[in-house]
Amino acid sequence: MGRPAVGAAHRGMAVRRTLIAYLFLFPALLLLGVFTFYPVVFGTALSLFEYDVISPPRYVGVSQFRALWTDRYFWIALENSLKYLLVVPVLQFCSIVLALWVRRPLRGIGWFRAAYYVPVVTSIVVVGLLWRWLLDESGLVNYALLKLGVIHAPVHWLTNPAFALYAVMFVTLWKGLGYYMVIYLAGLEAIPATYEEAAAIDGAGPTTRLLRVTIPLLRPSILLAGTLSAISALRVFEEMYVMTGGGPVYSTYTMFYYMFDQAFGSLHLGYAAALGVVLAAVTVVLAVANFRLLRQGGLTYY
Numbered sequence: 001m002g003r004p005a006v007g008a009a010h011r012g013m014a015v016r017r018t019l020i021a022y023l024f025l026f027p028a029l030l031l032l033g034v035f036t037f038y039p040v041v042f043g044t045a046l047s048l049f050e051y052d053v054i055s056p057p058r059y060v061g062v063s064q065f066r067a068l069w070t071d072r073y074f075w076i077a078l079e080n081s082l083k084y085l086l087v088v089p090v091l092q093f094c095s096i097v098l099a100l101w102v103r104r105p106l107r108g109i110g111w112f113r114a115a116y117y118v119p120v121v122t123s124i125v126v127v128g129l130l131w132r133w134l135l136d137e138s139g140l141v142n143y144a145l146l147k148l149g150v151i152h153a154p155v156h157w158l159t160n161p162a163f164a165l166y167a168v169m170f171v172t173l174w175k176g177l178g179y180y181m182v183i184y185l186a187g188l189e190a191i192p193a194t195y196e197e198a199a200a201i202d203g204a205g206p207t208t209r210l211l212r213v214t215i216p217l218l219r220p221s222i223l224l225a226g227t228l229s230a231i232s233a234l235r236v237f238e239e240m241y242v243m244t245g246g247g248p249v250y251s252t253y254t255m256f257y258y259m260f261d262q263a264f265g266s267l268h269l270g271y272a273a274a275l276g277v278v279l280a281a282v283t284v285v286l287a288v289a290n291f292r293l294l295r296q297g298g299l300t301y302y
Helices: 002-046 063-069 072-084 087-102 109-121 124-134 140-148 164-189 193-201 206-217 219-234 238-243 255-265 269-294
Strands: none
Touching: 002 269, 063 269, 072 164, 072 219, 072 255, 072 269, 087 109, 087 164, 087 206, 087 219, 109 164, 124 140, 124 164, 124 238, 164 219, 164 238, 193 206, 206 219, 219 269, 238 255, 255 269
């Protein structure tokens, strides 16, 4: 008679603990549902309707997705968004080098870490305006390059279609360095010193220890930072909006900018939602490819 009573008491306690856990999770789940899952479901449903805010929504099925196929601005925006992914490997490489450098116990290294993190906490509007002024035809960048003899005439960084996208990519690289440096710095600190010490005892030099021990153990951080960076590159908008307005000649017209233009410029909300669905699909494919490429590594397999 005693054992069933004890078992029932344990089950009751387990139920109470589960209820308390869900009670604490409820605010986070509610926010996640309202601000993440609901917009995804609503946006996907909206992509099947033609809607301009003024008139009632009209169901058009997948015709807006078919229209994307013949929309030249869609292909321009998609091409520019994919080109923007070039910033990802450069940004990750520079962040790893920077993290390795600021990890060393040098005098004043704390100041350097703070200095590299300042752009991360600076508003993108301020950063965009600052770099628009620096990259102007008569700006400081052209002045310095002319004085150094690197160029013989001012370069139209933001008004020449051949340079504009890469100039904006450089600003993204400059602003993101500190953020990803912190991720890699945390990853480096998590690697036990015994691994490098064992490699040193076996005769491995600094370069061999870096390439054969440190970088492989840093792969979980590379996976995280690479995925976040790729998603951010596909969603880039503010830099273009502040610095170039999508121009010149659509050379900085990305998918996110096209979505904004269709939704709030032309009031084609359904078409903008269709663009968002395509962008989400591209992002998911890229994230899965990233995980497949780097899913093994570090101290544990995942």
